[in-house]
Amino acid sequence: MKSVLADTALKIKSMEIRGAGKIAREAASALKSHAESLDTQNSGNFLSEMRTAGDILLKTRPTAVSLPNAVNIILSGMDGSDDAGEIRAGIVRRADSFIERSNSAVRRIGEIGARRISDGDVVLTHCNSQVAIGCILEAHRQGKDIEVFATEVRPRNQGLLTIKSLSDAGIKTSFIVDSAARYFMKDVDIVVIGTDAVTVNGSVVNKIGTSQIALAAHEARTRVMVAAETYKFAPKTLTGELIQIEERDSSEVLSPEIAAAMPNVTVRNPAFDITPAEYIDLIVTEEGAIPPEMAYIIIKDYLGWKIRDFDNER
Numbered sequence: 001m002k003s004v005l006a007d008t009a010l011k012i013k014s015m016e017i018r019g020a021g022k023i024a025r026e027a028a029s030a031l032k033s034h035a036e037s038l039d040t041q042n043s044g045n046f047l048s049e050m051r052t053a054g055d056i057l058l059k060t061r062p063t064a065v066s067l068p069n070a071v072n073i074i075l076s077g078m079d080g081s082d083d084a085g086e087i088r089a090g091i092v093r094r095a096d097s098f099i100e101r102s103n104s105a106v107r108r109i110g111e112i113g114a115r116r117i118s119d120g121d122v123v124l125t126h127c128n129s130q131v132a133i134g135c136i137l138e139a140h141r142q143g144k145d146i147e148v149f150a151t152e153v154r155p156r157n158q159g160l161l162t163i164k165s166l167s168d169a170g171i172k173t174s175f176i177v178d179s180a181a182r183y184f185m186k187d188v189d190i191v192v193i194g195t196d197a198v199t200v201n202g203s204v205v206n207k208i209g210t211s212q213i214a215l216a217a218h219e220a221r222t223r224v225m226v227a228a229e230t231y232k233f234a235p236k237t238l239t240g241e242l243i244q245i246e247e248r249d250s251s252e253v254l255s256p257e258i259a260a261a262m263p264n265v266t267v268r269n270p271a272f273d274i275t276p277a278e279y280i281d282l283i284v285t286e287e288g289a290i291p292p293e294m295a296y297i298i299i300k301d302y303l304g305w306k307i308r309d310f311d312n313e314r
C-alpha cells in the first residue's frame, strides 16, 4: 500500500490536489500522517525520515511558496529534542495549527476582501483561487448585487471549477476565453485574483495570463485586488532569490500525436507569470489589506524572517 505521503506527493504533482493553499494544507496533513506512521524510537532516524518526507513534497511543484512555507513551519523546531515521541508530537501540533490557521485566514480574507467589492460591481477573476472566490462569495452573501467574468484558464481549465462555485452560489457569471479579458475589461470594476507567491518587492506570481489581465486592467484603470494568506509571501526573495516558474508538460497544450506531425514546433507551457507591484492596488491578507510595497514588512517583521536565516544556504 502506498503511504499517505507518497500519495499526496503524487496528487500534488498531477494537480489532483491543486491551489496554493490547499497544496500547503494537504502537505501539512501528509507530514502529520507520516510522523504518526513512523514507529522508530531513534530520534536520529526519525529526523532523517521526516526531512526526506519534506524533500519529497518540496519536489512536487516548484512555484507555490505556500508549500515550502508549510513544510518549514511544520518541520522547524525538530532539532530541539532527542526524544522521537516528543518530536512526533511537535510535528502533529504544528501541522494541526497550520491547517487551522490556514482555514481561518481564508475566511478572514473573504471578509476583508468582500468590503472592497461594492454593490453593483462587475468582478473579473482568473484561475481558481479559493481565497479570491471567498471574497466574491462573501460579497454576494452580504447581499451585494455582483456579476463575475471568469476566464477559461487554458490549458488546465481551472475556470470550470470557478464557474461551478459561482453558479452554485447563484452569482451571474460570464465564462470567457483567456484572450477575451482585455475585450471585456471596460465592463469590469475590479479584478480579484489569488496568488501562488508574493515576492519581497510586491510582485505577484499567479496563474499564467494574470499579468496580461493586470496590464489590461491598468490600461482601463480597473482595480486589481490580490487575496493572499501570509504564508504565500516568499521569504527567500529577501536574499534576491527568484521564484521558479513551473513549466509543465507539453501534452497539456498539444496532444503528442499532433505534436509528432510537426517536428519543428516546440510547445512552451509555463504555469505561472509575474505581475509587477505597480499593477496591483491591494493585497488582502488575514492581517489586513496592504499595498504590495508592504510585502517586505510582512516577510521581515510579521513572519520574522531575517536575511541571516539563509546564511548557511549560500
Ligand SMILES: O=P(O)(O)OC[C@H]1O[C@H](OP(=O)(O)O)[C@H](O)[C@@H]1O
Residues within 6 Å of the ligand: 018, 019, 020, 021, 022, 126, 127, 128, 129, 130, 131, 132, 158, 193, 194, 195, 196, 206, 207, 271
Ligand atoms: O490558494 P488558492 O487561493 O486556492 O490558489 C492560489 C493559486 O493557486 C493556483 O495554482 P494551480 O491551479 O495549483 O496551478 C492558481 O494560480 C491560484 O490563483
